[in-house]
Structure formats: structure tokens, C-alpha cells
Amino acid sequence: MSTTIDTLRFATAGSVDDGKSTLVGRLLHDSKSVLADQLEAVEHVSRNRGQEAPDLALLTDGLRAEREQGITIDVAYRYFATPRRRFILADTPGHVQYTRNMVTGASTAELAIILVDARNGVVEQTRRHAAVAALLRVPHVVLAVNKMDLVGYEEREFERIVEDFAGHAAELGLPGFTPIPVSALVGDNVVDRSTTMDWYRGPALLDFLEEVPVGVEAADAPARFPVQYVIRDGEVRHYAGQLVSGALRVGDRVTVHPSGETSQITGIDVLGREVETAYAPQSVSVRLADQRDVSRGDLITSGLDVPALTREVRAAVCHLADRPLKVGDRVLVRHTTRTVKAIVQDLGGAESLTANDLGRISLRTAEPLALDDYAVSRRTGAFIVIDPTDGATLTAGMVEL
Template sequence: MTSTTPEVLRETTLLRFATAGSVDDGKSTLVGRLLHDSKSVLTDQLEAVQRVSASRGQDTPDLALLTDGLRAEREQGITIDVAYRYFATPRRRFILADTPGHVQYTRNMVTGASTAELTVILVDARNGVVEQTRRHAAIAALLRVPHAVLAVNKMDLVGYQESVFAAIAEEFTAYATELGLPSCTPVPVSALAGDNVVDRSAHMDWYRGPSLLEFLESVPVTTGPAAAPARFPVQYVIRHGEDRHYAGQLASGALRVGDRVTVHPSGETSTITGIDVLGTPAGAAYAPQSVSLRLADQRDVSRGDMITAGVDAPALTQDVRAAVCHLADRPLRTGDRVLLRHTTRTVRAIVEDLAGAGELAANDLGRITLRTAEPLPLDDYAVSRRTGAFLLVDPADGATLTAGMVTLDAPA
């Protein structure tokens, strides 16, 4: 059996993707159709949906109920939180983050899309690109989601007209390009009828592209450990007699026995003499493996330090500039004292500037400047979604306040 070296970019068997759409665009129905038609629904789940649908006087199962599982959601007829769904086809495994469409739940989309490799943005073919569509695209661009799908839904209600789809696709693609979204693929669908969700549609023979599921199964999702800078945030220090093992999850890149490494923020250097993966010695480790390292020298390394290798060192700074989404109901204001959590390190910080805004309320997007009590090894979020991200935490009660994406090249 031939093995592929971890250094080579390769397609993964797992795709993490998020969905977003405006209210009543049919997103819950689309997700339900995707699960149903891909045969990812258990029999008892389908029977429960059929019972509830029948009690409402509906002749066919309401597939939206497969995702709107909470009673409060069903009573209100809306999706109110991020729902994670796990399903698989013979070609790929999936983790789906189904996010709400309301503008007041922007923070939920940020949460759901923060680890996604693809986002599906839904629009109603009758309404086209609306303000919330642009907001969802902007968030996907802000979070550096590598791929986007524009699902133009309810094509059955516009007579499956190619001209309607083409106009919406052209407008959105132009906006996505302006935002800097790496790739965008428009797909015309009818979630209610099942057109182009899993199976190709007989009603849109003018469309030559893949169905939504076909695209999800084939989109190239790559991991490139050798292409990314090596970043190892230390989570635990394990002592074995005189030896010290530094344990944690490799955030990005690759580390090998013999590599010359630097410990941040101290700046001390050493050499890796041993790597253990699940208790077994290994010659190398690759993100996102959890490992323990041994160094040649007895260095003062503790939880929260970061071990790096190679010439692409992180920026060691106490002045943090970032794009942010405020998550908490309590506003964030200039002068607020907070805790900043970056990988495994937590430091005190003060909000110095909010880019001219008086405050940030829940779901607000903005830009922030912070001053930390200790230097942090930071990467630009465009380089690493792990070591370029942080959270702001209320020091009084530990509540999460704000999610941040570091922008090292932003003007001071």
C-alpha cells in the first residue's frame, strides 16, 4: 500500500461547512433536503417529522424540521442557534454548521463559520441579493473561508428561468470578488422540490454544473503542513524525573526531530530531541496532531508559551490590531479592561480604540486596537486562522465578549 507524504497538499475526507441565509430563504428546508436525499436521516427522525407535519395538516414531510429540532424553534418557525449536523456519503464525511439568518444572530454565523472550509450562502430567487446576503458574504470573507457556494433557492417559484439565476449569480460574484472571497460557485436549486440539491434537476437542463452535494463531495479541501509556519502552543508541561515533555496540539505546520526551535515570548532556542504521538515515538508531527516534545536544553517553558520552527517567526507584540465581531450582550467600550485568550495563553489587555466607534454592541462588526500586559506571538489571520485568532473575555465572570482576527498590516 502506497502512503502519501504529509508534506504534499492532499484532499481530506472531512469537509467542515456552514450555511447562512436570510429569513424565509428556505435554508432549513435546504439542509433537511440535503440530509434526507443523501439518506443521512434515521428512520425514527423521519417518522417524527412526518408525525409533526401531519399534525399541521401538511401532505408531505416538512424537511425543515430535521434541522429545527428545538421545540422553541418549531413554535416560532425560526432557527435561533447554530446546529451542528454530522453526515457522510461514500465519498466524504461532513460537519455542517447550520447558522441562523437574522441580523441579530450575526455572532452565531461567526461561530459556525470560524472553522469552516466552505460556506453555503442561500438567496431567494424571487428577491435576489439583499443586504443580509452581502453581510453573510462579508463575514465569510472576514473569516477567510476558502470556498463559497451561492445557492439560489426557490427556482421553482420563478419558473426555473435561467435569466433569473444568471442575473443573481453575476451580481453576487462581482460582490464576492470585491470582498476578496477566494472562490464562489453559484448553483440553482429548489430545496422544496429537491432540484439540484442531491440529484440533478430535470427542470433546469440549461445548467451544466454539479448539484450542491456533488460540489460538496468534490471541492478540493487541502491541508498543507509544510506550507504553513510551524506553531506549537504549549498546553501542559509533563515532568518525568529530570526530563520535561511539552504537550499540546500542533496548530499549524510540521515539526521534526532535530529541528531548531524558538520559544516565545522568551526568545530562547533549543533543538527537538524527541516527539511522541499518542505515547509512541515519532520522527515528525503534523498539524493538527496532539503531541509532546522533548528539547535538548532545560528551558523555562510553561503553559501559554509557543514553540516555533523555521524562519517565518510570529510577530511578538503588545499592540494588537484586529477585525472583530462582538458576541456579548454587554457592549464593549474604549478603556475596557479585558482578558485576551490567544491559543493557550491568557493575558490582561485594555481596549485602546474601536476605530472611531463609541462602542460595539452584540453582533457588531468592527476594528479594534488593544494593548496587552505581556507580548504575544501573533500571526496575521490571513496566514493562520488558528494563531491569528483570539477571544476577549470578561475578567469578572469569564464570559466571552468578542472574537478577533489579527490584522498585522493594518495601519496603527
């Protein structure tokens, strides 16, 4: 009997003091994902602060400096598991000046939890977090309305916030979201169903996390295989890397981009074992029937659904670096395993982008890139802009074809 369980990557985001760290701490504590010594340390710090109950927010605010300030200032990754699923949690900061951190945490997430304080409702940072989730095409969104205990567990307060958020979600083109009323401090609807909100018929947060479908790429997605290494074995060449979407099969006719050369797959190895078919996201090596000029950065595809080959790149972006990005800047663009020179032609009418700015960019690259629309593929539709002088990441981009 197989014991394999899948993994859900999810991110949390919320405005300052919405109780996000407490929610994550409650999730870890009540799912019994906290080691005894960790809990003892939290209890000790809480007692020193004069608190009667353990401050579960300390389970996620791992840096001493941020604990002393009472804020979360970076993306903190947590790993935990239940009998039904493994989880990778990216706990992102709430301050507006750390929007770039949410982009980092949510870029690979299949689900985002956006937290709202029931007393304050939807605020500017809530709308900003929803915009980032829409921009990154996060497949699933949970609206966690926290601190329901402070509004008397009133259903009408919950419904008012859900209606307000739904209006913003519709404007952003955000797909459907799942609203859940919670009290992280008390534990209502986090791991265990609330006994004080009998009007709510939906799942507790952990139940939803365990049941939501995993896998952002459709099973019939086009095959996309960026070449990472070329391994020579005598006269035979193996092209190694991660299959980021779709499937490759022995006998498939394939195209190599950007050269446009074609060949046929004669062999596929997964973990040193020959297979007939490989599926995303497996790491594989592929052998071709012909001696083609294939190198790191090339993209191998199969079938008729091919990416757009272009030197004109247009994308939605979030600027990540403290140094600004300006029209006319010469940069590097890294797309999958390929890195090319480029020049910034336009920034959506702006003269520059500064840290945490959301905007649009037009680039002209020195060599063509094989791109998919980000709405089609979050892997081959994404890229980063790099400073050629020191290799620093400047901007994250989502392709718009």
C-alpha cells in the same frame, strides 16, 4: 487497503425564509443520513400541521420553541457521512441579530453555503453573510440560489443573481465562489442533478461538497505549536498540545515565544508512539534538548518564518456579547493557549461595540503575544476578548498585521 476518509466542516447561512433549513433537511434526507425514527417524527409533525409532504426543515430545527416560531435561532451542528467524506455542518440562523451566531459557526468552517431566494435575489443579509465569510477568510464559498422552481427554473434569473453577488464579493475581497441553482423543496441539484435545469452544467451541491479540497492550512505552512500542558517524567519534560499548522521533525531547531529561547527537538510522541515527524492538526508531545523555561501559553515554532511578537494588537472583530465593549475597558485576551491582560485603546473610531457589530479594535496587552496575520493563519491569527469579572466571551478578533 486504507478506509480513512477526510472531514469537511461547513456552515450554512441565509436570510430569513430563504429555505435554508429545508435545504439542509433535503441534504440530510436525500443523502440517506436520517434515521427512520427521525423521519417518522417529522412526518408526524407535518401531518399534524396539515401538510401532505414531510417538512424537511424540521430535521434541523431541533428545538421545540423554534419549531413553533418557524425560525432557527441558534447554531445547530449536524454530523453525517457519505462513502466519500464525513461532514460537520453548522446550520446558522438568518436574522440580522444573530450575525454573531454565524461567526461562531463559520469560524472553523472550510466552506460556507450562502443561500439566496431566487425571487428576492441578493438582500442586505446576503451581503452581511458574504462580509462575515470574507472577514473569517472561509476558503470556499457556495452561492446556493434556492427556490428556482418559483421562478420557472429560468437561467436568466440565476445569472442575474450571480452577477449581483459577484459585484459584492469583489468589493469585499472574497475569493472565488461557486454558484449552484437549487430547489430545496423539490430536491433539484441538492443531492441529485436537476432534470429541469439542463442549462446548468455544474455539480449538484453534495457532489461539490464531496470534491472540494479539504485543509485550510497549506502543506508548507510555518510550524506553530501552542503548548497546552507540561508533563514531567523524572528529569524529562514533555510539552504537549496540538500542532495547529505546519510540521515538526526530530532534529529541528525551534524557538520558544515570547521568551525567544532556542533549542532542538530530540523526540516527538503521537498517541504514545515515537515518530520522526508530526503534522498539523495532530496532538503531540515534544521533548527538547535543553532545560528551557517553557510553560502553558508559550508558542514553539521552527524555521525562519516566525510570528510577530507585540503588545499592540489590531484586528477586525465581531462583538458577541449582549454587554457592550467600550474604549478603556480592561479585558483578557486569549490567543491559542495563552491568556493575558489588556486594555481597549480604540474601536475604529466608535465609542462602543454592541452585539453583532462588525468593527475594528486596537488593544494593548500587558505581556507580548506571538501573532500571525489572520490571512496567513486562522488559528494563530485569531483571539477572543474575555470579561475578567466572570469569564464571559465578549468579542472574536482576527489579527491584522
